[in-house]
Amino acid sequence: MADNREIKVSVKNLKKDFGDLQVLKDINTDIYKGEVVCIIGPSGSGKSTFLRCLNKLEEVSGGQVIIDGHDIVDKNTNINKVRENIGMVFQHFNLFNNLNIMDNLTLAPVQLKKCSKEEAVERGQNMLKKVGLEDKAGNYPNQLSGGQKQRVAIARALCMQPDIMLFDEPTSALDPEMVGEVLQVMKDLANEGMTMVIVTHEMGFAREVADRVIFMDGGFIVEEGTPQEVLLNPKAQRTIDFLNKVL
Amino acid sequence: MVKIITVYGGMLLTAMGRTLLLALLGLFFACILGIVFGIMGVVKNKILNIISQIFVDVIRGVPMIVLAFFIYFGIPYLFNTIIGGYSFTFSALQAGTICLALNCGAYMTEIIRAGILSVDEGQMEAARSLGLTYGMAMRKVVLPQAIKTMIPTFINQFIITLKDTSILSVIGFPELVNTAKNVQANTFMSFQTWAIVGIMYLIVITILSRSAKVLERRLNVGR
Ligand SMILES: Nc1ncnc2c1ncn2[C@@H]1O[C@H](COP(=O)(O)OP(=O)(O)O)[C@@H](O)[C@H]1O
Ligand SMILES: [Mg+2]
Numbered sequence: 001m002a003d004n005r006e007i008k009v010s011v012k013n014l015k016k017d018f019g020d021l022q023v024l025k026d027i028n029t030d031i032y033k034g035e036v037v038c039i040i041g042p043s044g045s046g047k048s049t050f051l052r053c054l055n056k057l058e059e060v061s062g063g064q065v066i067i068d069g070h071d072i073v074d075k076n077t078n079i080n081k082v083r084e085n086i087g088m089v090f091q092h093f094n095l096f097n098n099l100n101i102m103d104n105l106t107l108a109p110v111q112l113k114k115c116s117k118e119e120a121v122e123r124g125q126n127m128l129k130k131v132g133l134e135d136k137a138g139n140y141p142n143q144l145s146g147g148q149k150q151r152v153a154i155a156r157a158l159c160m161q162p163d164i165m166l167f168d169e170p171t172s173a174l175d176p177e178m179v180g181e182v183l184q185v186m187k188d189l190a191n192e193g194m195t196m197v198i199v200t201h202e203m204g205f206a207r208e209v210a211d212r213v214i215f216m217d218g219g220f221i222v223e224e225g226t227p228q229e230v231l232l233n234p235k236a237q238r239t240i241d242f243l244n245k246v247l
Numbered sequence: 248m249v250k251i252i253t254v255y256g257g258m259l260l261t262a263m264g265r266t267l268l269l270a271l272l273g274l275f276f277a278c279i280l281g282i283v284f285g286i287m288g289v290v291k292n293k294i295l296n297i298i299s300q301i302f303v304d305v306i307r308g309v310p311m312i313v314l315a316f317f318i319y320f321g322i323p324y325l326f327n328t329i330i331g332g333y334s335f336t337f338s339a340l341q342a343g344t345i346c347l348a349l350n351c352g353a354y355m356t357e358i359i360r361a362g363i364l365s366v367d368e369g370q371m372e373a374a375r376s377l378g379l380t381y382g383m384a385m386r387k388v389v390l391p392q393a394i395k396t397m398i399p400t401f402i403n404q405f406i407i408t409l410k411d412t413s414i415l416s417v418i419g420f421p422e423l424v425n426t427a428k429n430v431q432a433n434t435f436m437s438f439q440t441w442a443i444v445g446i447m448y449l450i451v452i453t454i455l456s457r458s459a460k461v462l463e464r465r466l467n468v469g470r
Contacts, residue, residue: 055376057372057375057376080378080379080380081378083375083376083378084377086376087376087377088373088376090369090372090373094367094369094370094372094373095373096373096374096387096388097370097392098388098391098392098395099388107374107377107379107387107388108374108377108378108379111379111383111387112377112378112379153373157376157377160377160378
């Protein structure tokens with residue numbers, strides 16, 4: 001790792017518990033500008049919780065999370081401003097059911113006065129084109145397939161022109177034939193240089209697209225490195241066991 | 248029967264008007280209470296949650312007739328006699344409105360709270376992840392979806408409130424039942440009087456519930 005690269009996300013001694021349950025025990029890592037990081041690990045190991053701590057959807061119990069120099073654990077940091085620069089894509093899409101696709105895309109930019117309504121619509125159209133759904137602007141979420149919904153969700157996040165994108169198992173809720181279309185959009189995004197943190201079970205995708213793979217288990221980062229290192233030559237026994245199970 | 252209609256018809260219709268007025272006033276303030284306490288019931292703040300729950304429990308745990316007497320007689324007595332030095336009374340309309348608003352407000356709180364909770368948490372999270380404030384997310388994403396699920400129960404609550412106004416005849420507000428008691432006392436025609444009053448309620452409530460059905464269907468089609 002060249003150290004002159006810009007750090008976008010810096011996580012130090014991150015801890016998170018839900019009551020008595022310690023979910024994240026001591027997480028340390030830096031994520032660089034343009035880096036694509038895939039997080040893998042068994043279910044319940046704290047992957048989603050970790051991702052949700054990066055935009056403070058979960059209140060952090062200890063440690064620091066610094067996004068572009070802003071410590072988001074600090075109560076004085078305006079978390080809404082920080083979130084404007086971090087897009088998030090959820091396993092279950094979470095499109096706004098009361099709004100049509102174009103309104104889904106323009107709600108946040110217009111409400112937050114990022115641009116005029118006209119500019120937001122134009123940007124929305126460009127984003128829909130980018131994910132191959134330019135003809136769906138007037139439809140409602142319940143009229144789309146899962147794969148289409150997830151592509152809209154990505155477009156919605158991109159309309160805020162974020163620097164960082166977080167993905168929490170974006171293809172886990174999809175029928176197998178729709179996984180490819182979503183992964184393709186994510187690949188394009190990675191090639192454009194977007195900083196991405198992706199929780200995924202798609203090992204093929206991780207091997208092809210990730211700059212770095214993090215293996216989490218029991219609330220710790222057990223092992224991290226290039227896909228070559230972690231996926232093909234894992235060192236820790238827990239990583240080896242996990243990969244044997246999923247591959 | 249004919250005599251009651253020709254002689255007392257106008258009086259009963261005016262009383263029906265007062266019944267509707269009282270129900271609408273009560274419902275209006277109940278909605279405000281319901282939105283305030285309903286949101287207090289869903290925010291991530293234990294103290295506000297508890298206040299909301301206490302409001303609902305207290306009002307639901309007291310019969311409305313007791314609440315009516317308490318407000319109309321009890322509160323002025325507190326100020327005028329127990330504390331002393333005030334000369335303070337409620338009109339029957341004021342006391343009736345407060346009583347209905349509190350009573351119906353407790354149920355509205357539950358309706359609004361349940362409506363908000365019925366919206367998938369992911370909707371709020373997605374909105375917040377884009378940088379929207381809690382208030383924006385509530386107004387633009389969560390409440391519009393919650394209100395859609397609330398409409399049938401809401402209309403139902405309006406009908407219940409309309410019927411509950413009859414309880415307020417006990418504090419002397421000249422709504423329909425109170426007025427009908429006078430008609431009965433003057434004419435001794437109990438059967439006819441109460442049959443007419445029953446039919447009057449029935450007509451108004453049927454019109455209400457029919458239009459509710461139409462409204463509900465329209466909203467579902469129009470999204
Ligand atoms: N809101 C919550 N309240 C209590 N426990 C939770 C909550 N969210 C997650 N957990 C628990 O935290 C652990 C890690 O969950 P999660 O981060 O979702 O794991 P993963 O995404 O790796 O499957 C699990 O044991 C889960 O039950
Ligand atoms: Mg998860």
